Amino acid sequence: MRPTKAFYWIALFFFTSFLSAQKPPVFPNAWRANNVQVITIKQNQTYSQSYNASYDWNLLKTRFDQQQNGNTISFFFDYKAAKMWYVMTIKGEETVSCDQFPFHRTMVSPNFLQNGIYNGTTTLNGVLVDHWRLLDQDASKWLDFYFKIHTDVPVRFQEVGLEINLLNWSPGPVPHDTFDLPEKCNDSN
Numbered sequence: 701m702r703p704t705k706a707f708y709w710i711a712l713f714f715f716t717s718f719l720s721a722q723k724p725p726v727f728p729n730a731w732r733a734n735n736v737q738v739i740t741i742k743q744n745q746t747y748s749q750s751y752n753a754s755y756d757w758n759l760l761k762t763r764f765d766q767q768q769n770g771n772t773i774s775f776f777f778d779y780k781a782a783k784m785w786y787v788m789t790i791k792g793e794e795t796v797s798c799d800q801f802p803f804h805r806t807m808v809s810p811n812f813l814q815n816g817i818y819n820g821t822t823t824l825n826g827v828l829v830d831h832w833r834l835l836d837q838d839a840s841k842w843l844d845f846y847f848k849i850h851t852d853v854p855v856r857f858q859e860v861g862l863e864i865n866l867l868n869w870s871p872g873p874v875p876h877d878t879f880d881l882p883e884k885c886n887d888s889n
Contacts, residue, residue, distance in 0.1 A: 730872025
């Protein structure tokens with residue numbers, strides 16, 4: 701016996717009702733991630749870098765650190781002051797460079813996916829994840845977000861030519877001194 705057309709319509713109704721009933725994940729107000737892999741693809745070439753990241757919504761600050769040959773390159777973002785600092789430390793000893801730039805961006809809020817579209821589940825690196833998508837205003841560009849299934853634990857953010865994998869992610873709080881600039885930076889402001 702074949703299912704009737706009515707059966708398919710009812711199944712479609714329940715399936716789409718389930719998808720629309722999914723609540724988007726909400727980030728905690730503070731979090732850290734060790735080993736954030738950023739993969740970019742430009743002109744068919746793949747580039748990969750790893751960072752440690754810290755985020756605090758209440759302070760309106762983020763920080764990214766990259767280790768290279770014992771040296772540290774850090775990016776401090778203060779969204780309230782609309783400033784970004786590029787800091788270089790050689791072999792953990794002395795800050796040799798601290799450059800400040802204007803930075804006029806809006807910090808990503810914990811509930812940034814409130815208008816996201818749920819796209820079901822998929823598997824990334826052997827992990828079952830929920831797939832969410834954000835579209836820009838004219839739906840010409842999108843960002844894909846993947847979270848461990850039924851949780852607010854992020855796994856990957858992705859758009860055309862860019863993939864960000866969050867490894868060793870943990871919710872906050874983040875120690876406030878994480879966002880303190882080195883002394884040399886304070887002297888140069």
